[in-house]
Amino acid sequence: MDTFELVRHGVTRRQFLTLAAGTTAAVVIPFLPAYAAVPRGDLVPGNLKTESACNPLGVDVPGPRLSWQLSSRERGARQGAYRVLVATSQIQLAQDRADVWDSGRVNSASSVDIDYAGPPLQARQRYYWKVQVWNQDGRRSAWSDPAGWEMGLMSPDDWTGRWIGRGAQEASAGESPAPLLRREFTLDKPVRHARVYVAGVGYHELELNGQRVGDHVLDPACTDYDKRVLYVTHDVTDMLKPGRNALGAELGRGFFGLRTSTAWAWTKAAWHGDPRLLLQLEVTYIDGTRLVVATDMDWRTTDGPTRFDSLYAGETYDARAVQPGWSQLDFHDDNWLPVMAMDPPRGRLVAQSMEPIRELETVDAVSISEPRPGVYVFDMGRTLGGWAHLRVDGERGARIILKYAQQLKADGTVNLDQGYVHGGRFQTDEYVLRGGGIETWHARFSHKSFRYIEVTGLDHAPGLAMLRGQEVRSSVRATGGFSSSSYLYNQIHAMVNRSVGHHLLGIPAVDVMYEKIGWTADAQLNTPSMAINYDTHRFLAKWLDDFADSQTTEGGIPLIVPSGGWGYDAQGPEWKAAYPIVMWELYRRFGDRRALADHYDGVRRYVEWEMGRLDPSGLATTDLGDWLAPGGYTQPPEDSRLTATAYLYRDLQILASSAAVLGRAADIPGLKKQASELRERFNITFLDRNRGIYRTRTDPGYRQCSNAIALAFGLAPPEFGQRVADQLAADVRARGDHLNTGALGTAVLLPVLTDAGYVDVAHAIAGQRTFPSWGFWLANGADTLWETWELQQTGQGRPPSHDHYLFGSIDPWFYEQIAGITPAAPAYERIGIEPFIDGPLQWASAWMDTVRGRVTVHWKKIPEGGLELTVDIPANATADIRLPVKAGDTVLEGGLPPVKERGIEPLGGSAYRVGSGHYVFTASSNQGQRGAVADPRQHPDKT
Template sequence: MPSPRDPAASENTGPDGPLRVVNTSVEHTENLLGTDVRRPRLGWELSAEGQRGARQSAYQVRVARSAAALGDGLRTVWDSGRVVSERTFGVPYDGPGLEARTRYHWQVRVWDGAGRVSRWSAVRWWETALPSDGWHGHWIGAGPAGGSGDGEVTARPAPLLRREFTVGAPVTRARLYISGLAYYEAEINGRRVGEQVLDPGFTDYDATVLYAVHDITGLIRPGGNAIGVTLGRGFFGMTTPNVWNWHRPPWHGEPRLLAQLEIDHPDGTRTLVATDGSWRITEGPTRTDCLYAGETYDARLAPGGWSLPGYDDSAWSPAGRRRAPLGTVRAQPHEPIEVTGTVEPVAVRETPGGSHVVDLGRTLAGWSRLTVRAPAGTVVRLTYGEKLHDDGTVFAETEHVPGRFQRDEYVCAGTGGDEVWEPRFSYKGFRYVEVSGVPALRGRWSVVGREVRTPVAEVSGFRCSEEFYEQLDRAMRRTVRSNLHGIPTDTPMYEKNGWTGDAQLGVPVMTYAFGTHRLLAKWLGDLRDSQRPDGQLPVIVPSGGWGYEDLAPSPEWTTVYPFLVREMYRVYGDERAVREHWRPVTRYLDWEIARLRDGLAVTELGDYLAPGYGGNPPEDTRLTATAYLYRALLATAELAGLVDDLDAPDQDATAARYRRTAHELREAFNAAFLGPAGHYRTDRDPGYRQTSNCVPLAFGLVPPHARESVTASLVADIAARGGHLDTGALGTSVLLPQLSERGHPEVAHTLATRRTYPSWGYWFERGADTMWEMWQADSRSRAHYFQGTVAQWLYENVAGLRPGDAGYGSFVVRPDGRAGVEWARTSIRTVRGEAGVEWSGGSGAEPFRMSVRVPVGATAEVHVPVGPGPGTVAVSAHPDARWVRVERGFQVFRVPQGRWEFTAG
């Protein structure tokens, strides 16, 4: 391989090359502190402003232990040399084995199609975590010594653990490796460690236990030091009974801690502080904490200065050693949850009972921050909810969790000044906070909202002339954000569970609106961990044992596993996800195939929460179950042909078998459900069912001869219902796209803009700012994204940008949902760079104009709408813009990188 100083590798170097490396990433983040991935994947985005048809022909990556070593190019750990390739992401480090606890710096440069080389990119870095045998500490904590599951446990105050240590030499580097179950909050010398909350991420603790890595160099000082850790219960130590049995999973136990401080000195020595019997423990001021019930904090019991050196902990007890959880301890691969914003109240109202209700003006997930001045022992109660009772008090009730629910309690210390407090170990879904227990004197107390979530970046935008469409987009994004807490959840208020069906429907919006790769890759690991040896998956992931027999099988939910693997490749080009999950995915699909009855899939669920139904719909749910299994089989078979070396010698045979099974499912499906009237029905139908017809259209199950009649039946039923949908979560996700794709955009527009029940507008007429769980006005949850998938239609049909495959290596621009809209635009930052479309006109005499942006390394298939005649399309001149074909109402072009202008009229 040529070195960076080899003339052959450096010719034509200069700033005039058209390609620039504008963004780089390692494992889908800019810099990465603490990873145990053996071959981290590198990626970069390229800019070729003013160019068309630009491409990368080769790249060179170099890695060193310091930025200075990269600068001289002679002390590299690995230099790829000039690699002939168009790949710009998912490039694995391919040098010598990485050493633990080591920071690696890297950069890249690229060659364009003419052989001109770019400048080197900015230097980024990643740092490796502990080796698997690198832990010197033990799990410690309170409560009885026992297994990873302690059986039934009783609620005890959150424990405080501390340890003093001495540093006798200057510090060059210091790291804290820490896992507190379920949650930890650490302080060193009185200062908080990191910005994370509700950390580490939730997992099946019998399979995987995550730990975090913190750079604490700036917190350590010469001489005496102290570390203090508070532990929270989360799901690991939950004691509140609930229908999902989180209070008694197999890994249940009292909170415990594993931690290790490593402090490096200039002479190469290291100070090591690890969890052992020398740590001290006591009960802290957090008297109770529960994800469902809330927290009680007694400020009178807060030990001042307890995480500072010199604190008198003689009354504390030695921390007992606890048995380790069964799961493998791994460095946390995804973004930790954080407090991402503060929401000021818009109104405060007094209730007839004397409490005060704080209205934050919008629905969010998180908690409140209380500021209060009151006598010692005053108990301030904060009750959280998304809606109000008729008397104006907060609605915070559920049949799934008996007793106390979504309520925090703060016992004042009575210091004479302002006391400021916010919870640590439980988040809530809410818009309103009811405050009781304090005098209603102005200035004596105040409450603000604190938004808490996984801080995924927003990577796309959507705008259009229809203001209500923009409102729908904002509401869906807010709803998704409120349901990202280390896993994709179903509702931040009522369950906080990783329902697989919700994610199946929401993933296309999640991956378009936000940078969710790391979060979803982590959840894929949770899916794998939850799988039983026979291949079965539960309907919530992670699971503590609930969701297997309870609701099995349910392929509309659990086929999220193959669907998500396919989407990770489609959106992010993630070949590693395919390789890692191929075997468990096929084991799951084989489990489903073995359960077929009369050639059809069976399910315990269905088109959940259709109008008028509180759960499952009335029709034969084998229809949707078979459709989702059919889609999953074909998607998995596709992956076998797209990704080589799956470490499965039978991958081609498996793919062929899945295609055969899918064909057999299709035949059985149509024989059972396609009726003589030319549309789908089941023997249990109370009438026409929209979902039973739009889902087969969307999944390619309808025979060619029946597509017109099935579509016509759908349009007729919507008209008969006064322009309303009649779908639950499954049907809603595909109804509008199918109407648009099949030539009825005006019907889709009618559905999208309805203001009467059932519709999204019905919610917003009643003050909604998020998507609700149910169509009726008394919907249980008001932050539930699985009915808000209309946003996908906005991006893919109204604006018209659809992911194709291989990390947007190909994508489609087809604005076929333009009815009622004068203009629209959207853009997304893909793994290759920005893709986008904006269009206007096309109504009346005004010509249709569309601009399309294609990143380097991608190709777009652009569908330009034309009138009923032959149509004329003007395209910005370039030999690489190729006319492909004519479809009904569209002329189709294929274009490479660049900005392209199309005019039709």
């Protein structure tokens, strides 16, 4: 293991390395942690990342972005300058010699996405870096612990292999076996390090000397293969042996080779074809020479034991066809066939930079029922996304069938009714036993959403240990948490968190049981939930690139991204607005200015395309609208031009803001003019100035979404804003404190009510336990979000999904208004803290791991109308804190008046600006307990 691998495995300046010349031996010299030697008040840089990842392999960005976080023991700690050193060895870096790039002292507070600005980087080269900072007083820090990155293959010329595969196979008896490929090679010198670069379409699993390479599954993520094909880099240094070695790969179909016919026509995609592999193993010897083992015509292939695989239909595995040792040395492959050269996908090869999909959690079954003789139904106790681990024994040739479902039929068997996936088979695995003892297996090239697994084909009653559920999703780190005195709110948050996580599968794979595709509206409505709860920077950036790949030359965007060609003709500005919204949220949440720079022109072309499709009255049109409102609606009953035009207005606002950030000043007047004209037409058409409501000619007394959208996007004229909010709140009250919004309206309803002073109305909606509400789902057994407010609405040949994150958009309300944490400036450089405490809650807490570090807020009501607010702000950030206090309340911080000498700048009223640090504000009042609920029956809850 060389110095780079030691860095990647956590060896830091606490274990400084001196490499013996010409060997991989290392002398470890321990010393005290850097923090212990730092004077009180100094900044400590740490958590170094390259392209938002810790010590990544296979970086193919010509100018990687470098980021770090800062810690300090003092309040108000800020960076005033930084210096970055980049070197080709850790030894040189430790000696402060930068043979690649020395940024010099840069007088800047920036610590997020600093562009590497040295000489061109070389493919395969390892780089090491560290950073030193100066604080606001000019005091210099110690150097950070080192970090590193390694470049991948940078151009087509770096690839020497060929795309190979089994070739086209005639599917018979429902089979299309996953091919196995193998090759042996010899190492004749001591190895310094080895990397394998592998691109498989659709999926691949790689083995080296009989061991699995890496822990990725469903790898690599899907793309528009005519535009972009992802490759993955693995460090395989420790898996190699002196002398002869063996490589093997198994190929799954994924979306690329899908043979299951679906409503989205994946099998008709221009890029559709049989699985194929491009691989390059590069071994660097200690003497500096290299061996390259690439896919070529020397590889051999055969059909593997996976006889059928489909993302939608499931898998068939015949254990009788297993060839033991097929990826090891001395395996006799005489009866295998030569591989076939395959046409390369048309897309360019790009490193997969986001977190891979992995198996993350194993869940035991909680019960087994037998609704019919020989039919056993395992209940996993909660809804999962992934597959089951099977442990079984039986006679050779016995066929065990596993059917996965979220719901049961009245007779206790699983409900697999659906109308999207054709051919009959759906979410079903088959395992054929080899016989002779205990056998274990799990699927590898499909994904299911399920709580129940129906098992048939057993010759005896099973025990609970026969099946275990496996959670499978993109392995993004959790970055947020919320809790409160409301048991119901905590349940809702947990339900949202699980549902959002289940849908992170290389794309926002909406409706992970029935659809598994990147519906644009579902994801744009829940981008804040993704960005708050998980470290989805790289995940969302990849999906943003999928938009660029999917865009037509005219600027059009499909309804699903990626797409095999489906969804381009439908009109849906509310859906397709995901392109500008995700771009802007990447900048707003993560400070990703490159997202703006790379996609501004594409978003501009998209918006111009939408503007060119306005109807004769100058309004945007849609085939969709406020989707799945209560009352059995799929499409809304009102004129959906209202929501379509509102979203197009929002697109123009985002573009104007992006132009300002990028210095595209010449674009701003035209964008603002278009927005102003669209707003005027919107209000002329839909605003009833006498009644203070937004209405359309087809309204059946339905308008919560109409008013809420107008308020949320700033379309209501200022003089009408409060009246529109008043009417919205009145409509909620008239419905017994219930919403009547679909997906679009629900995403903005609680925030606009809260901002307009109707915190009590927002709480009444969120705290409901009767239809339609999140509490209604929970009362009916939900543990993940459901697709429709109704329990049984179908209209699509299937029951509504019980794992669908469309209505997960409530979660930002918990974080950003109940706890009050918002990004007041991009990348949380300035943080807004303004909790809304009126209402039934006695306390609430939230934390977010931002790109600058962790922000925490905890508030609780104290006797006689008082409040305690505890806040933690990370170094190199400031916060504007607005306390929800009444005139005449006494405000203290840490028991003392909040004054500038204590690092607190009063901004007037109950607002204060603070730097980093820990703060405890209290407000005392003699006016009685604040925030009482007028009718506690409207919010029945456990506290």
